[in-house]
Amino acid sequence: MNTEEPVYHKHIFVCTNQRKEGAARLSCGEAHGLELVSAFKEHLKNKPAELRVRAQKAGCLDICDFGPTVAVYPDGVFYVNVQPEDVPEIVHEHILNNRPVQRLLLTRSSTKLQ
Numbered sequence: 001m002n003t004e005e006p007v008y009h010k011h012i013f014v015c016t017n018q019r020k021e022g023a024a025r026l027s028c029g030e031a032h033g034l035e036l037v038s039a040f041k042e043h044l045k046n047k048p049a050e051l052r053v054r055a056q057k058a059g060c061l062d063i064c065d066f067g068p069t070v071a072v073y074p075d076g077v078f079y080v081n082v083q084p085e086d087v088p089e090i091v092h093e094h095i096l097n098n099r100p101v102q103r104l105l106l107t108r109s110s111t112k113l114q
């Protein structure tokens with residue numbers, strides 16, 4: 001790896017934030033964020049050795065109302081309402097073949113982000 005290459009070809013951030021009990025907003029951690037991290041790690045075990053990918057826990061990505069939320073960089077793609085059964089498709093389509101999974105994408109029109 002030379003210094004101009006990214007450390008990771010794909011870096012997957014899975015929100016595992018967990019708010020205090022009784023908080024007004026739901027958080028991704030309560031909605032299986034840690035389960036998603038494990039699923040990504042499991043499904044990445046058979047990736048090509050030359051593809052540098054990391055999946056890890058992340059704090060709140062501030063898209064809580066649409067969680068569980070997953071971000072993939074350097075693409076800047078955000079997935080929302082991700083379920084464990086969606087992980088194989090994200091890995092196969094996006095991580096291995098650079099085709100983001102359209103049905104799970106966060107769109108600006110679905111949030112207050114402008």
Ligand code: FES
Nearest residue numbers: 015028060061064
């Ligand atoms: S708690 Fe997951 S995005 Fe905020």
